[in-house]
Amino acid sequence: MPELPEVETTLKGISRGILHKKITSFVCRDKKLRWPIPADMSSFLKNQSFESAYRRGKYIILNLANKKGSVLIHLGMSGKLRISKKLNPPVKHEHWDINFTDGWTLRYTDIRKFGAMLKTRKDPNDHKLIKNLGPEPLGNNFNGDYLFKKSRKKSLPIKNFIMDSKIVVGVGNIYANEALFMAGIRPTKKSGLISKVKFEELSHAIIITLREAIEAGGTTLKDYTNAEEAPGYFKKELKVYDRGGENCVRCNKKLKEIRQANRQTVYCSTCQN
DNA sequence: CTGGTGACCTGGCTGC
DNA sequence: TGCAGCCAGGTCACCA
Structure with a gap:
């Protein structure tokens, strides 16, 4: 599901329901995600409460009260909270x-299991997966x-460059395609080989694309839904992604579709140079 | 260091 | 109807 707007939308959706409530239990039915869910996650969470929740890149970070540690959640390709x-009752x-003690439940679903749930007792920003973002x-x-x-001096294609989380976080395949179209690159x-002026346009395009997608509640291509199971409405705003051949x-010319780093890339060879 | 590829996993769709 | 093959919102680990 998730690029930055979808993660942001999910975070907003879950925050109110999970903060400042006592956790009665953690129930793990399948620990085999991208990395195994730690075996002691249950004891780590029981009787604690979350005092804050934030997003870093595509990670959701939940901090326990009284400096008891943090939980890192990544939604991978198909994760939902x-x-x-x-x-x-839980299904496949x-x-x-x-x-939680008031009867509410935070439930994680992930068909492809590329997501993650990890914990740390230290500052989550120092976690190996977070610190180099x-x-x-x-x-x-x-x-x-x-x-x-x-x-400078990079030969890497610009799309791969902006999708590299060490360069900038949160730009996935959909919004990379869209931002490059908006910037005409x-x-x-x-x-x-890209000029400073063009990079100004690109940074603006990334910011505007992500902001608008957040306002629309993210992009639902197939099955993304937010924390209340509602879809996102940005799909109708997509100008190039998933529109190869249209x-x-x-300019009304046919959009080209190619593959870069094994991902679908769509662009207009007239409008993007 | 840089850039490219395979790997993880499941399900849906296409085409023979 | 069956089935092989390809594709999908991510990104890490490993290789040259």
Whole structure:
């Protein structure tokens, strides 16, 4: 499911329902996600409570009260979190539940099991998976100048460059395609050959694309739903992603579809240079 | 260091 | 109807 807007939407959806409530139990039905869910997760969580929740890149980080540690959650390709008071008995792919004292449950579902649930007793920002992440695209340290400096002497195609989480977090395949279209940059262009002016346009395009997608509640292609099981409405705003062979919304010529790093890339060879 | 590829896993769709 | 093959929102580990 999830690029940054979908993770952000999920975080907003679960926060109110999980904070400042005593955790009565953690129930793990399948620990085999991308990495195994730690065997002591249950004792780690029991009788604690979450005092804050935030997003870093595509990770959701839940902090326990009284500095008891943090839980890191990643949704992978198909992970979903739901918060509800009346959940049906778990079915296939519903891998774990966190139950709260007021009867609410946070439930994780993940068909492909590329997601993760890990814990740390230290500062989560020092966690191996978090500490080397690049800046937040919607934060203060992300702009055209930053991208320009990072990209000098790189031969890597610009699409791969902006999808690298060490460069900038949260830009996945959908929004990389969309932002490059908005900025008029061909996805195959070598990063090191792009001008500072073009990088200003690109950083703006990334920010605008992500903001608008968050406002629309994310993109539902197939099965993404938020914490209340509602879809996102950004799909109708997509200009290039999943539209290979269709007409460019700007010039009406046929959009090209290629593969880069084994991912679908769609662009307009007239509008993007 | 850099960039490219395979790996993880399940299900849906396409085409023979 | 069956089945092989390909594709899907991510990203780490490993290789040259």
